[in-house]
Each structure stands twice: as structure tokens, then as C-alpha cells.
Amino acid sequence: MILLTGAAILTFFIFKPFLYVLVLAIVFVTIFDPLHKKALARLPNRKYLAALLPTFAILLIVVIPLIVLGTQIFREATGLYASLTHNGGTSALSEHITSSLKSITSFSPIPLDLSLDINQYLKQGLGWAFQHLGPLFANVAQALIEVFIFFIALYFLFKDGHRLKTTIINLSPLQDSHNTKILNHLYMAIHSIIKGGLVVALIQGTLVAIGFTIFGVPNALLWGSVAAIAALIPGIGTSLVVVPAVLYLYVSGAIIATIGLLIWGSLAVGLIDNMVGPKLIGRGVKIHQFLILLSVLGGISFFGPVGYLLGPLVLSLLLTLLEIYLTIKREAVAKIQKP
Numbered sequence: 001m002i003l004l005t006g007a008a009i010l011t012f013f014i015f016k017p018f019l020y021v022l023v024l025a026i027v028f029v030t031i032f033d034p035l036h037k038k039a040l041a042r043l044p045n046r047k048y049l050a051a052l053l054p055t056f057a058i059l060l061i062v063v064i065p066l067i068v069l070g071t072q073i074f075r076e077a078t079g080l081y082a083s084l085t086h087n088g089g090t091s092a093l094s095e096h097i098t099s100s101l102k103s104i105t106s107f108s109p110i111p112l113d114l115s116l117d118i119n120q121y122l123k124q125g126l127g128w129a130f131q132h133l134g135p136l137f138a139n140v141a142q143a144l145i146e147v148f149i150f151f152i153a154l155y156f157l158f159k160d161g162h163r164l165k166t167t168i169i170n171l172s173p174l175q176d177s178h179n180t181k182i183l184n185h186l187y188m189a190i191h192s193i194i195k196g197g198l199v200v201a202l203i204q205g206t207l208v209a210i211g212f213t214i215f216g217v218p219n220a221l222l223w224g225s226v227a228a229i230a231a232l233i234p235g236i237g238t239s240l241v242v243v244p245a246v247l248y249l250y251v252s253g254a255i256i257a258t259i260g261l262l263i264w265g266s267l268a269v270g271l272i273d274n275m276v277g278p279k280l281i282g283r284g285v286k287i288h289q290f291l292i293l294l295s296v297l298g299g300i301s302f303f304g305p306v307g308y309l310l311g312p313l314v315l316s317l318l319l320t321l322l323e324i325y326l327t328i329k330r331e332a333v334a335k336i337q338k339p
Contacts, residue, residue, distance in 0.1 A: 020306045021146050025153035027309055028058055029161060030190045036158050051158035055151060063147075069225070178324045182317065189316035193309055201231035204238050211264040215257040217245050238265070291315060 015022070029036075032054045039050040157164070169179045205228025212220035227241040242265035249258040292312055299311020 018146065018149055020304070021150050022153055023306060023310065025150055025157055027190055027194070028062070029154060029157040030187060031194055032058060047159055051155050054158055055154045058154060059151070069221075174324070181324065182320050185316055185320040186313060189313055190309075193312050201228045204228060204231040208238055208241060208265075211242075211261055212245060215249065215261040215264070216254065217248065217261070 035057060036050065036054045039053040040047065043050045165183065168183075169176055172179045174182075205224045208227035209220045209224025211217075212223055217223065223241055223245065227238040230240040231238050242261070246258055246262050246265065249261055292315075295311035295315040296308055297311075299307030299309075299314070301307065303310045
């Protein structure tokens with residue numbers, strides 16, 4: 001047992017640099033498992049080709065669009081930062097906002113001294129973002145290695161995932177029925193997080209970008225991406241981006257655009273959670289929204305960006321284990337009380 005524990009600990013630290021990549025690979029394999037099963041049904045004697053097809057599908061559907069979108073977002077962000085650095089584009093707006101606030105606060109019985117420099121605040125915010133995103137773009141070699149490992153892991157998980165599942169069930173000290181229950185709950189949790197979280201967030205981010213483009217908010221693609229990230233936070237969502245944009249249009253004097261964006265944000269964006277979300281989630285794991293919020297925020301704080309997935313998955317695993325524990329306890333009590 002000592003040798004086994006020591007080897008397991010060493011293996012964990014060996015795999016630790018690629019732990020997040022492997023977790024993402026498992027998530028994508030779970031989501032694209034129906035496609036793999038269809039390919040396997042049509043190619044029963046070519047398991048290698050059946051594993052390659054969903055791997056290339058993930059490359060075409062997910063990775064390449066993300067690279068193109070990320071490049072365009074980075075260009076918009078750098079262009080915005082450059083314009084702010086050279087004090088261009090928002091000086092007039094800053095003066096207009098300051099004069100508007102002074103006119104509003106002039107009716108206050110308490111004298112208020114307000115000064116607002118939009119350029120300075122945006123430069124500080126974007127400077128902080130570039131400071132934290134810089135290492136991500138600078139370390140290209142490590143990113144390429146992780147992408148390579150991601151696709152290799154995808155291929156072998158599609159090809160030999162069933163063997164891994166059987167091995168986990170055989171090694172687990174729990175009953176096979178309990179192990180199957182745990183895996184099924186994690187499977188449903190992954191689908192709930194992806195379908196009810198990421199897909200809805202992407203839809204909301206797209207609608208925000210469209211609305212910003214229609215009503216004249218600059219850098220619509222950049223802010224739409226920020227809205228998609230904000231939409232991952234349950235209970236808060238895209239309001240973190242839409243509300244400041246509405247205020248931006250109002251203080252800019254575009255009253256009609258302000259009303260239009262307010263209606264767009266309330267109807268086209270706000271109703272997505274209530275209409276599209278439940279249909280995409282389906283029969284997912286039912287966890288209280290407050291617990292999901294804590295698991296998402298805590299997961300991101302503890303694991304980093306991938307914590308958005310790991311936090312709810314760990315919570316789902318805990319709740320499933322508690323349910324199994326209560327079942328075992330009730331069975332034990334029933335055996336004791338049985339004459």
C-alpha cells in the first residue's frame with residue numbers, strides 16, 4: 001500500500017501540468033459521444049477511423065472558430081487600448097458624462113464634487129487585462145503543446161474510453177450499481193453545464209454583440225465576448241455588460257438607441273435563460289441555482305478558468321456520494337431491524 005500510494009502521488013504530479021487539458025478532453029468526449037457512436041455504428045471494423053471523425057469534428061466546429069474569434073477580439077482590444085493610450089476617441093464623451101453628472105447632482109441638497117475620466121478608467125481596466133492575458137499569448141510553445149495533447153487525448157478517449165470506464169468501475173470499492181450511478185450523474189452534469197451554461201452564454205454573447213452593433217456601441221464583438229463570459233455567472237449574467245452600455249448611450253445623448261438597447265437587452269437577451277436554457281438543459285442534474293453560483297465562482301477561484309466546469313462537477317459528485325451514502329445507511333438499518 002505504501003508503494004502504491006507513493007506511485008499514485010508521483011503519477012499525479014507527473015500528470016498535473018496537463019490535468020486541465022485532460023479534463024477538457026473528457027468533457028468534449030462526453031459531449032460528442034453520440035457522434036462517435038454513430039461513426040462506430042457505420043464503421044464497426046474501423047475503430048481508429050471512428051475515433052478520428054469526432055476528433056476532426058471538434059477541430060472544425062470548436063477550435064478553429066475559437067482561434068479566429070479570439071484573434072479578432074484581441075485586435076479590437078489592442079485597437080481600443082491604443083486609442084485610449086493616445087487620448088483619442090473618448091475625451092468628448094468623458095466631458096459629456098461629467099457635465100451630465102454635474103447637472104444631475106446640482107439638484108442634490110448635499111454638495112457633491114464629481115469628476116470622471118473615462119479614458120483613465122478604461123486604460124486602467126484594459127491595462128490590467130493585458131497584464132494578465134499577456135503570458136497566455138506570450139507562451140505560444142506551451143499552448144501548442146497543450147493543444148497537441150488535447151487532440152491526442154481526444155482520439156484515445158474516443159477509441160479506448162470504454163476500457164477506462166470499465167477499469168474505474170473495477171478499481172472502485174463501491175458496488176457496480178453505485179459506480180454506474182456516479183458516472184451517469186457526472187455525465188448528466190457535464191451536459192447540463194455545457195448545454196445550459198456555455199451554449200446559452202454563447203447565444204447571449206452573440207445577441208449582445210448584435211444589439212451593440214445595431215444601436216451603435218463601439219467594439220461590439222469585444223463586449224459581446226465579455227458578455228458571454230459574464231453570462232456564465234448564474235443570477236448576474238449579461239447585465240454586467242448591457243447595463244453600462246445602456247448608461248453609455250444615455251449619457252452620450254442617444255435616447256432612441258438607449259431605449260432600443262434596453263428593450264433588446266430585456267427581451268432578446270434576458271429571456272434566453274427562461275426559454276432556451278431549460279430546453280437545452282433537458283433532464284440534467286437538478287442543483288439549486290445558489291449552489292451552482294457558489295460552485296462556479298469557487299471553482300474559478302480554486303482551479304482557474306476550467307473551474308467553471310470542475311466546480312459544478314465536484315459539487316455534483318459530492319451530492320451523488322451523499323445520496324449513495326444515505327441509501328447504504330438505510331439498507332444497513334433495514335437489515336438490523338429485520339427480524
